Amino acid sequence: MVTAESPQEEKPKEKAKKKKPKLLNKFDKTIKAEIDAAEKLRKKGKIEEAVRAFESLVQRYPQSPRSRYGKAQSEDDLAEKKRSNEMLLTAINTYREVAELPDPPADLVKTTLKRRAERQQFLGRMRGAQATLERLVQIFPEDISLKNDLGVGYLLMGDNKSAKKVFDEVLGMAPNDGFAKVHYGFILKSDNEIAESIPFLREGLQSGDPGTDDGRFYFHLGDALQRVGDNSAYDWYELGHQRGHFASVWQRSLYNVDGLKAQAWWTARDTTYTDLIKTLERNWKTIRDEALSVMDASRGLFVPEDENLREKGQWGQFTLWQQGKKVDKSCRSVPKTCALLERYPEATGCKRGQIKYSVMHPGTHVWPHTGPTNCRLRMHLGLVIPATGCKIRCTNQTRAWEEGKVLIFDDSFEHEVWQDATSYRLIFIVDVWHPELTQYQRQTLSPI
Incomplete structure (x- = not known):
């Protein structure tokens, strides 16, 4: 039984006969x-x-x-x-x-x-x-x-x-x-x-x-x-x-390419981007140290999240690449990190993603949400991770970050974040093209 609280199928409506418009005087x-x-x-x-x-x-x-x-x-x-x-x-x-x-x-x-x-x-x-x-x-x-x-x-x-x-x-x-x-x-x-x-x-x-x-x-x-x-x-x-609007109940992005492999969590081998992942993990301390150098609030380099995704708390971001374009001013502040990424076009050229630092303070909860497109995967490199209290759920699996390790998920699937530690959590986010996209698709897809 359909109630006011639940969806219902479209009811067929009687079609009124359309009058032909009168276009001649x-x-x-x-x-x-x-x-x-x-x-x-x-x-x-x-x-x-x-x-x-x-x-x-x-x-x-x-x-x-x-x-x-x-x-x-x-x-x-x-x-x-x-x-x-x-x-x-x-x-x-x-x-x-x-x-x-x-x-x-x-x-x-x-x-x-x-x-x-x-x-x-x-x-x-x-x-x-x-x-x-x-x-x-x-x-x-x-x-x-x-x-x-x-x-x-x-x-x-x-x-x-x-x-x-x-x-x-x-x-x-x-x-x-x-x-x-x-x-x-x-x-x-x-x-x-x-x-x-x-x-x-x-x-x-x-x-x-x-x-x-x-x-x-x-x-x-x-x-x-x-x-x-x-x-x-x-x-x-x-x-x-x-109705065909979402790939599934969990995967609800609206700007999609049909037929791409759809799974919430990915391994390094799944992505085919093992060289990038090894570079991130090998150099995580360099990436962390540069992040810490720009976290001084008085310099205003970390900008509060502005997509209305937080229920509560503080969440700041510092962007290095946006829609496949390098933010030169930001990279001048973290030159070693940007230099490491320059040879990975799957990340720097991802017009439907970003590369950014993300700092989340205690008491923050990010609502369940989905990203806009199935054309990217999202990598999280742990930089400063409290011992307990920080976790991320994607679909029905919940995981935690580790310092120096990369977590990979498809953010077109529903995900949610909790920060209930006693100190801040700092990660490095790197979006990459979905590995099954062709070179032509990567060049011609519109930015998001």
Whole structure:
């Protein structure tokens, strides 16, 4: 039996018959045959001919909204064919012109401006896209989907405050809108309003509304439930797995390459990076001593962890490589350590990882969490390890660090850390590419 506390399968909804949008005004109906002929060229992939045909129509009928829309679509297609940002800007401008003509049909205005906003976002012109979406909302104030688009646009800009306001308005108009609920819950969770986020995320996912079945929402709902001590988190992780968002209940990364070997704990031989591991273990005291030399708090070299992963305590990090790029200023402070790593591109070139020192003080607990990608493995070299009280769990296995020894795990699997010793714990973290990734994949995967 499904309760309010547990996930449920999407309920099939009766499909409302979609009305065909009305794109022709009275005048355009009189030149429909000419518009159709130009559109036929576009649909057949004769893009250059379609552009010329619609340009001719616009010259002859400058007040025809449908002709100008066809010109914008053809320019858009040509931009894609030629991979031309310049042509895409032309199309974006033409889309704007359509909505400014006298007597354009409402459906055409909506279709045109929505596409304009999408293409502006594609080019990274987020403020322009928001202006377009705001105009749409002004023209069609009762259209919930447009308000939702506006809210997402603010999220893409990193403006959570404005996004929250928009989704709040949507829920005032449509209290059961699942799309607005999951996004509102997502924002609350980002603002560390953990308990408050849960009902919005849960009810939004249970709605089965379009746009809600997204791995990020399963991820954040489960995480929020774990943080309030609710074991139904794993029901949601299981459903996220069944939906294809997670590789398993334990492995919940969202930026993945299919088919890579998946196991929580790795040995040196498993990784094929035995030379790197031997170098780290042979030189651990050098690495430790350089770390200790930069731990002076007055110099500010260790930065507090800022991903909201701690329940309590103090956790500082000092980064040497980030997303495959060397932090020169940091390496000048620990030159011997950086020199040791230079000949290991599996680490220094790992665009989906970091190389960093990590110091954790007594009384620290790191929530159960997963890393973002299955494309890396994480090595922990013990530098200063208290005799008792420090441990790390990955899936259902818990281990402890040893000074001068490397622990290796796949951080796309759930892991959790406790520091209950009486003195600090210092380790050196080295992320490496998953050994099964090809050279081409390592070169072309996007950074994280």
